[in-house]
Amino acid sequence: MLVQALLIGLIAGWAWMDSRIFGDNMLGRPIVVAPLVGLVLGDFTTGVIVGGTLEIIFIGIVGVGATIPADVITGAVAGTVFAIVLGKGPEVAATLAVPISLFTVQLKNLAKVINSIWINKADKYAEEGNMTGIEWLHRGGYVVLFLSAFIPNFIVAYFGVSISETVTNVIPSWLTAGLTAGGGLLTAIGFAMIMQMILKKSLIPYFIGGFILSTYFGLTITGVTVLGVLLVIIMNQIKQEKEVSNGQSF
Amino acid sequence: MDNHSNENITRKDLMKVFWRSLRLLGSFNFERMQGLGYAFTMMPIIKKLYKTKEEQSAALKRHLEFFNTAPWLSTFIIGITVAMEEENAKNTDFDTKSITAVKVGLMGPVAAIGDSLFWGTIRLIAAGIGASLTIKGNPLGILLYALVFNIPHYICRYFGLFQGYKLGTKLLNKALESGIMQKVTFGASVVGLMSIGAMTASMVKFTTPLEIGQGEGVVKVQEVLNQIFPSLLPLLFTVLIYFLLRKNVKVTYLIVGTLLFGIAAKAIGFM
Known part of the structure; x- marks a missing residue:
C-alpha cells in the first residue's frame, strides 16, 4: 500500500500544481484525478465513474480567487479510494468524500499563508536587483503548495482503506442514504455560485x-x-x- | 540620456513570457496573491530592457505589487505591460505609475471576463459533456473534457499576449470604446446561464416519494409534478441556495446544511 499511497500523493500533488505552475488547465478536477487514482488501485473503470459523479457534485467549486470552500482534489481521491475498496457505488463513496474535502481545505489555505514568507524576502531582493534570488523564492512557493496537496492525500490513501472499512461498518444505513440524498443536491450549490457571479x-x-x-x-x-x-x-x-x-x- | 535601451522586444522574448505565465500562481499567497508570479513572468523582459541595477530594481518592485486575475486571460494584461516597459526603457518622459495603473485597472475586469467565460461557461460545458460520458464508464469523456476547456484556453492565452503587446496601451481605450468587453461578457453569460438552467434540470437530483391519500385514491406527488412541472424541486432548491448565497451565507455552511437537509428529508420520507 505504501507505493500506491505515494503514487496517489503524487497524483494529487500534480493535480494541484496544474492550476499553480502548469497554466490552470482544469486538469486538477475529479473527472481527471479519480480515473488516475483508479488506475493506481487497479480499477480504472470505477475511477472513471466516480470521477464523473464527483465532477457533477463539485461542479461549482473551483480554486478561483483567493479562497476555496472545499478541497476538491482530496475529495476526489478519498471518493475513489472508498468506492474501489468498499465497492458500495459511486454516490455513497462520493458523499463520504465531501466532509473530508471540507476538512483538508484548511491545509491549502495554510499553504497560502505560509507562502507570504517568500514575498517579503522578494522585496529585499528586488531592492538589490537580485533576479535569480526572486526566481528561487517563487519556486519555493511550488514546494509549499505541492506539499499541501501531497500530504493529506498520501495519508488518505495510506490509512483510508483500513479506516474506511471499519467506518462504513459503524455508519448506519439511514445516514449513508441521507448523505447520498444530500450529495445529489450539492450540485445546486455549484450552480448557485456561478449564478451569483454572472446572473443579472x-x-x-x-x-x-x-x-x-x-x-x-x-x-x-x-x-x-x-x-x-x-x-x-x-x-x-x-x-x-x-x-x-x-x-x-x- | 545615453543609457537608454535600444533593445526591441522580439517574438522570442514574448514566448519566454508565455511559458513563464503558466507559473503565475506558483507562489500564490494571501498577501499579494499573484504578485511574485507576475514579477517572475516579467523577468525576461526586465533583463533585456534594463541594464542598470537601479532600473531593474525599480521594475521588479513594480511587478511584485499585489496582482490577481483570471490566469487564462492574464497574458492580455502581461502583454500590455511588456509594451509599456519597452516604451519606458526608450522614453525618459514615461510615467511608470501608468504601468501599475493599467495593471490595477485591468485585473478586475479581466478577472470578471475570465471567470465568467472560462470558469462559469467553458469549464461548465466541458464538465457537463465530459461527465455525462464518464458517469457511464466511458473514459473518452476525460479527453473530451480536457479538450473542450483547453483549446479555447490556449488560443486566448497565446493571442491575448501578442494582441496585448501589439496594441499596448492603445488597446485599452479601443476595447473600452468598441464595447467588446461587454459583448464578450454578455455572450458568455447567456450561454453559461442557459447551460446552468439545463444542468439544474438534469443534474440536481431531487425527487420525492411522497404520497397523498390512501388506498385507491393515493396520489404520488412526483408523478403529478412530472406532468405539470418536471424538475420543479431541483429548480426551487437551486434558487433557494442562490438567495442564501446573496445573503452572504458561507459556502461551507451551505454544504453542511445541504447534507443535513438530505439526511432529514430522507428520514421523514420526503426524499
Whole structure:
C-alpha cells in the first residue's frame, strides 16, 4: 500500500500544481484525478465513474480567487479510494468524500499563508536587483503548495482503506442514504455560485430558457449550449444591422 | 540620456513570457496573491530592457505589487505591460505609475471576463459533456473534457499576449470604446446561464416519494409534478441556495446544511 499511497500523493500533488505552475488547465478536477487514482488501485473503470459523479457534485467549486470552500482534489481521491475498496457505488463513496474535502481545505489555505514568507524576502531582493534570488523564492512557493496537496492525500490513501472499512461498518444505513440524498443536491450549490457571479435581472430568461429546453424538450447539455451560442450570434447580427440602419438614416 | 535601451522586444522574448505565465500562481499567497508570479513572468523582459541595477530594481518592485486575475486571460494584461516597459526603457518622459495603473485597472475586469467565460461557461460545458460520458464508464469523456476547456484556453492565452503587446496601451481605450468587453461578457453569460438552467434540470437530483391519500385514491406527488412541472424541486432548491448565497451565507455552511437537509428529508420520507 505504501507505493500506491505515494503514487496517489503524487497524483494529487500534480493535480494541484496544474492550476499553480502548469497554466490552470482544469486538469486538477475529479473527472481527471479519480480515473488516475483508479488506475493506481487497479480499477480504472470505477475511477472513471466516480470521477464523473464527483465532477457533477463539485461542479461549482473551483480554486478561483483567493479562497476555496472545499478541497476538491482530496475529495476526489478519498471518493475513489472508498468506492474501489468498499465497492458500495459511486454516490455513497462520493458523499463520504465531501466532509473530508471540507476538512483538508484548511491545509491549502495554510499553504497560502505560509507562502507570504517568500514575498517579503522578494522585496529585499528586488531592492538589490537580485533576479535569480526572486526566481528561487517563487519556486519555493511550488514546494509549499505541492506539499499541501501531497500530504493529506498520501495519508488518505495510506490509512483510508483500513479506516474506511471499519467506518462504513459503524455508519448506519439511514445516514449513508441521507448523505447520498444530500450529495445529489450539492450540485445546486455549484450552480448557485456561478449564478451569483454572472446572473443579472435582465439575464433571468436565459436561465429559465435553458431549464425549459432541458425539462420540456429533453435537449442534452451540448444541445442547449450549441443553441445558446447560435442565439448570441443571431442577437449580435440583429444588433449590428440595427446600428448600420441607424447610421444610414443620418 | 545615453543609457537608454535600444533593445526591441522580439517574438522570442514574448514566448519566454508565455511559458513563464503558466507559473503565475506558483507562489500564490494571501498577501499579494499573484504578485511574485507576475514579477517572475516579467523577468525576461526586465533583463533585456534594463541594464542598470537601479532600473531593474525599480521594475521588479513594480511587478511584485499585489496582482490577481483570471490566469487564462492574464497574458492580455502581461502583454500590455511588456509594451509599456519597452516604451519606458526608450522614453525618459514615461510615467511608470501608468504601468501599475493599467495593471490595477485591468485585473478586475479581466478577472470578471475570465471567470465568467472560462470558469462559469467553458469549464461548465466541458464538465457537463465530459461527465455525462464518464458517469457511464466511458473514459473518452476525460479527453473530451480536457479538450473542450483547453483549446479555447490556449488560443486566448497565446493571442491575448501578442494582441496585448501589439496594441499596448492603445488597446485599452479601443476595447473600452468598441464595447467588446461587454459583448464578450454578455455572450458568455447567456450561454453559461442557459447551460446552468439545463444542468439544474438534469443534474440536481431531487425527487420525492411522497404520497397523498390512501388506498385507491393515493396520489404520488412526483408523478403529478412530472406532468405539470418536471424538475420543479431541483429548480426551487437551486434558487433557494442562490438567495442564501446573496445573503452572504458561507459556502461551507451551505454544504453542511445541504447534507443535513438530505439526511432529514430522507428520514421523514420526503426524499
